[in-house]
Structures are given as structure tokens and as C-alpha cells.
Amino acid sequence: MMKKGISFLLALLVVISLAACNQKIETSSEKEKSGDSKGLSVDRLSIVTGGTGGTYYPLGGEMAKIIGKELGVEANSQASGASVENMQLLQDGDADIAFTQTDIASYAAEGKEMFKEKVDQIAGIGTLYPETIQIVTLKDSGIKSVEDLKGKKVSVGAPGSGTFANAEQILKVHGMKMDDLKAQHLSFDESAEGIQDGNIQAAFITAGTPTGAVEALSATNPVTIVPIAEDKIKELMKEHPYYIEDVVKSGTYKLEQDVKTVAVLSMLAVRKDMKEDDVYQITKAIFENTDKISHAKGKLINAEKAVDGMGIDFHPGAKKYFKEKGNLK
Template sequence: MRRLARAAMVAAPILALGATGASADQFVRMVSGPSGGSWYPLGAKIMQVMQDNIDGVAASNTSGGGIANVKAVGGGDAEIGWTYAHTAANGYEGKGKFDKAVKDIAYFATLYPSTFQVAVPSDSKIMSFEDMKDANISPGKTGWTGTAFAESILQAYGFNFNDIKNNGGTVHYVDYTESVALMKDGHIDVFMAATSMPQASFIELNHSPGLRFIGVPEPKLTEIIKANPGYIRGAITPAAYEGVEQDIPTLGIVTSMIVSKDLPDDLVYQMMTIFWDNHAAFAEVKKTWNDVTLENALNGASVPVHPGAARYYEEKGVRPAS
């Protein structure tokens, strides 16, 4: 009830999908991702479908990032959020980028794998992460999981964001759209993002000025994965981007959705039904949604599953991978 009252006070100015406070019994606010990524447009469509099909619900979608979204849902500033399985686990346990445990979250669904992608202009002299110690980089906004990914990799190479600045480089904590503009104008040397593949921002930059992707070689991959439970191996593939001739090894993560544990069980059950019944509509927004499957919806579940979601999955015979 605390969250519902809080939502009623703040939702009016952020409603983006047409419902009014007068007609809504429950506000469901989603925090997704940046406008240039996959999370935001998918989130907007999901919230539209939820609002159109669940009586008494007014829905909204706003931008965010994996770490910040866990804090937003756990803190009562949103009811549903996009994140990653390992990020949700860190939040629940108060580890990593979380200075305290975030216990008011529950699992909703495992979605699709994301890939950590790092690119430089095709004519850049930067050939590896070792060459970024004094570079101008854009790793994402503070609170984004991709930014934490970047920190993990740089730490494995013996330096961090502060070292880059002290060496004369710059760190731009900006979104994908701003990163594209900065690289086109020659103001950054490196663009990093943890997102689906292919990703529109990298496609645009690959067209002009042209890109070259930087991989994470063995044994660094093993070292980083061992130090960061939840990270997995990934690859930037020739099928994703023109000019990539062979798989480029990198890191991967599993995209997930969490909800407030205080959402009513019946509402979450309804949300689950609408969510899975409209799979085709979401795939029309982003092809990566074709990788989202009901049978894998609990794979990697890293925090307690919401009772409303658990009821739905039990009825469908969905269980975590053994």
C-alpha cells in the first residue's frame, strides 16, 4: 500500500500511454533502458499492451539502467524493471555496486542474452584494452550494467576510470545516442555497451565513420568471469555486423525482469498472462525478442520468484534448468 500511495502521487506527470489517474486503480511503472537500446522500445510496447489488456492499470515506461533499475524497483520508485540476472543477485545480497541489500524485489522472467560490445573507429590505433589507459571513452551512464562491465574489464588490465582521467583521457557517462554523436564528432575513441546484438548505435557508427570491435582474449575472459559470478562468455559475430569476419570473444549476460515483491499476486499473474500471450507483438519491435522463450523463463533466476509469477509458471510446467 505504501508503494501504491506513492505511485498515485507521482504517476500523473510520467504517464506516457494515455490512461488517466482517475480511471486507474493501479499504476505500474516500468524502468527500462536508454532510448538508443533495445530495452526502451520493448518496454514501451510491453507497457502499452499491459495497459490495454488489464482493467484498472495505468502503465508507463521510463529510461534507466540495470543497476539503477534494481534500486528503483526495490525502493518503490517503479513496479517492474529490466536488469540482468547477476545484477539482481548482487542487489538482493548487497554486493558489487550495491552498498546495501535490496530485498523488496522478486523475479519476473528471464529474457535473452546480451553481449558486451566495445568498438573503436576503424582507423584507430587502439588495438586492445591495454591501449585505453589514456583514451577518451564512453562506457555508459553511472548505474548502467554496461558501465560496471567496463570497470570489471579495465580492472583486470590493471587500471580504472580514474586512472584514465589522470592519464589525460576522459570518461563520458552518457547514453547511446550521445555516444554516437561524440564518436562521429571525434570526441571519443571507444564506445562500450552491454546490449543485444546487433544494436542500432553500433550499426550506425559502423556505417560512418566505420568501426572495429575489441575483444576480450583468453585468459582474461576466464579471469573476469571467475571474479564476477553471473558473467558468461559471449561473442560479436559476423552475422551481427558487416565487416566482422570471425567471432570476436567477449563477455555476455542474461537479461531479466524483476518486479516489486509488494505487487498483488493476482495482478502479477495477469501481467504474466498478457506478457507471454503477446510474444509476437514484442518480436515485431525487436527481433531479439525471438530469443525469449517461456521454457527458459526461469533459467538463471537469481532472486525469489514473485508468487504471482510462480503460480503462472507452475501451471505451464516451467521450471529452472537443472
């Protein structure tokens, strides 16, 4: 009788043990299905973007979703003061991934312009799309050229921002200085509201087109983009090689014709001390899922062009990915 009882208990223990093993396997399998971290050394990633009225902010949100889904980590996208502030956030270890302009990243790495010291803790993932310098005004403002901005209330971005640097450089090739304007330091959203309310006459906006703040303005007011003359574009590109020629296409913001201007490139940067494999997986997740980006700029983001125009060194993890793709030697 006692032997039977012991046998029963042993059999019961075996059943419980097998059930526990099965449960373990099942849980692991479910975790894999739901998106395990796939070997990343971190559980969370922070992405800093720009103001809510620009292009970085909505793109950052979409990329955070892609990274979260593909790599099984908590990826958070947050608004910021954009390029210049983002470089400092990476330097201070307060962000993992950042949107920035290529020119600003270059200034940061070299300790030039708005950077008094070298920002030495940043590395590149890849370039994304042209960031168009848009000088926005109302159609009936009477402003037809850059020279017409003289004496007007014009938003030029925050001092030390990428937009501010672009505005300064464009004014300079036209023989002008900031002092020639009644310069206002507003965000993109504030600039659009200021133009609509008549508090300012124009605004420099450096962002991918269409830009949310300008779209919102054009929905209620006929707007125009002030063109930059061909000779001034060439002069600007000669002095600052990171500029490229660009066009705001007709139909954008209900424009009746194309408008010639210039652009810099946008890019993604990371902290230099991030692990190579982590950055490799992040780079791969982004550039192999660009079809999941619904923003208009998603069509311009691809692995082939991502290696062009980088203003700083690639992170080893990003370099590994692009070499595998055959985009880098």
C-alpha cells in the same frame, strides 16, 4: 379509462426497465471485448526501461502494448537510467515493472558493489536475453585489444551503472583500472555521437545486439567491436559467475567477422508487494505473446529460458506461472 392509463404506464415501465437491463449487459459485453482489467487489482502499470539508444527502451514499449491489450490496463513505458536506477525506483514504489541486468539485481538484493544497503522490495519475473558487453570503436581507431584502451578517452557509463561495473571488471582481468583511461560517463546515444565527432575513441555498451545507438553510428562510420581474449573470458567467468560467453555475429553493424566477448542476462523485476495474481497475469501476458515482439531480441525471449540465471527470488505470481508451464519445480 383510468385503469387503461395505469396499465399503459406499467407496460411502459416494464419496457424501459428491460431496455436498461439490455443496455447494461451490452455495455459490460463491450467492455469485455475492448479489454477489461481481467481482475487485476490496478488500472495502471508503469514500466521503467533504459536510455532511448539502448535495447530496454524499445522492448519496454512493445511489452507495455502487450500488457495493455491483454489485460486491459493502462501500461506506460518510460526511459530511465537503466538497471541501477530501476532497482531504486522499484524499492521506492515509483515503478511496477523494471528492466535490469541479472548481476545488478543480485547486487541490489545483497547490498553489494554500487548498493550501500539491501534493496529488499524487488522480486523477479524472468530472464530475457543476453546483454552483450560491446567495446565499440571506429575501424580506423587503431584500437585492437582492451589493453589498447589505455590512455584513451573511453565512455564507461554512469558511475554506479551496470555498464560501469562491467567495464571495471573487464579492465581488472586485463590488469587495468579506471585510472588507466580518460574515462567519460556518457549515455549510449552520447557515446555514439562522441565517437562519431572524435570526442572519444571508444565506448563500453552493455545492451542486447543490435543496439540502436551503435547501429546508427555504423550507418555512417565503419565500426568494430574490440574482442576479449579467450583466457580473459574464462578468468572473468570464474571470478563473476553471472557472465556468459557471447559473440557479436558478423553482419551486425556491418562487421566482417564474429567478435568474441561476454554477456550478462537481462531480466524483468517487479515490486515484491505486488499481488500474486496480478504478477501471474502480467507474466502470462508477456511470455505467451512473445511472437508479437517485433524487436530482434523477441526471438530469444521464451518461458523455457526465462527461469535460467535469475539473480534474485522469483515473485510468487511468476513462480506460479512457470510451475504451471512445467519450467519450474
